[in-house]
Amino acid sequence: MAKKSGTLKPTHEMKGSLRSEAGEAKGVRVYVGDCRDMLPEIPQVKRGEVDLVFADPPFNWSRAYDEWHDKMPREDYLDFTYAWLDLCVDALRDHGAIWVNIPDDTCAEIVLHLKERKLTMINWCVWHYRFGQNTKTRFINSKVHALYFAKNARNRRWNAEEVLEVSDRASTYFDPRTMDKRDGMPAGKRLPMDVWYGEYWGRIQGNNKERRHGHDNQLPEVYLERVIRATSNPGDLVLDPFLGSGTTGVVAHALGRGFIGTEFSGANAKRAFDRIQNGPIRLGALKDAVTAIHKPRRKVPAAAAK
Template identity: 40%
Template sequence: MDQIVTGDCLKVLAKLPAGCADLIVADPPYNIGYEYDRYDDSRAHKDYCDWTEQWMRACQRVLSPAGSMYIAIGDDYAAELRIIGRKLKLTLRNWIIWHYTFGQNTKKKFARSHIHIFYFVADEKNFTFNDDSVRVLSDRQKQYADRRANPTGKIPDDTWVVFPRVCGTFSERADGPNQLPEALVARIVRASSNPGDLVLDPFCGAGTTATMAAQLDRRYITIDISADYVRQAKRRVKKSLKRNGQPTLTPLSPLQLTELIRLYQENEIPAELLLEKPKFIKLFAGQLNRRLAKCSAEPVGPPLKASEIASALQTLANKNLLPVLRTDQPSLKTRNPR
């Protein structure tokens, strides 16, 4: 438990007991010629597909009967991966599209700006889905002041647009290959596991899954074929738990602050507007407190009051520590503190 292991995931997975993992998050190499430390990302089509089936079978063996498996993949192999999932009789609950901006520049075609994330479960009737830990404000609440709105908000759509690609200037940028955004992986971990559950990632890379599992009070086992990436991922988990260099703000605990910033990013209401509307702050408080209930086995502190949340958001806004939203005017923000 709580290990980042160096090795080939097929060999390491074979040593784990069947059914031990409550959640698997897999972000394999996409076979697009990316330069990894110890892996050749330009395999023949059939070779890559056969390998994908092998590691998916190995993951399925260690997945608990009520477990969930999320797999990220690019366009080139999304169709093949869906077919393998069907062959293995995994139930697909969502085909999520993660849409990001700031993708790679192209000269003669439209720029690629999305990744596919398959959300599979082992048993279509028995799985964990903590809806309250991922809810965001609905349009009925934000735009239309509609009294019929569910006061707890809505479960996000299956197109995820609020998580930008992790760029070189972001504070969460770690050493290591292609990183998934922390807030995106945190959403998966909160939704599909409970505190104390085991989260497994067969392709650890820069260690985003391990870092989020540790931060959210889950256990983890992650694997990478590169000893160098493993070293860096271990350092990242350690640093994140010590919260080196990350903002603190009394009376909020570090986790309360982190989740407040994530909720702000996911709700997409600019601070100026949010702070003018006590109604929104109250809804925020409800969502944040319900979300925090799934972030730790022990309460992370007494429920936050709306006034504490308003004051924290005001301080974060004054210090320019809130993430830039898609709706923000670039001229209003001078730097990106993510």
């Protein structure tokens, strides 16, 4: 349990020392313990100074997490979910946003709860990946939901130019109409659709270059890069209540954001903190990305690749 008096000290802390494309990165603070105990004691959280929350909670699928019991009775799991959601919502600034990475079986409850908390849904995105785990009794899972809610829809961070990609028409058909600027978008570019997939979007497994030992549920860096670039600014504070392998912290720190993470497992927290210090593997891989389903018929025109 967290201390109820005095100032809660982070287990691991790194002050601004990494030079990134956004300038000198803000500090990193990692706390070990149950996020329901830790968050109310963290000063920036108590003061409502968080700009962006990204949460990838345990799915309650009986996974072998280090120290965490991942098979609660359904009602207990929902109580747990609502508790951490409320703490994260209360931590947000007025312009703040929250993303939740969650599978089918708890997605609806989270959407309803965040709407009851008066947040506005901006997007219901889907992370689509290959190599889902085999099963004989139903169709294989190949997606997770990425729920994007804002505390104030009109006052939220939104950096469209940070996440543009080459349009399908430009990359597949070389359609000359895409070479004209439209709706304020650069020639041949568009915002990504709400189903996310591509070269570096697969599950992190096997000999994947990003994979770090000791964690089986690691998210790809491009996922967090898209979220953080689009919905926060350099200098903002990012919170991840389920630090896990540390991908959120890795990308946030490299992009010049401050970062706070809580993690139930002390061993995971140490590995994640070391990974944050070492920096990302694929930062910038989203630049000029092409996610067209069909292979390009021609080389992507130079105007669309700029």
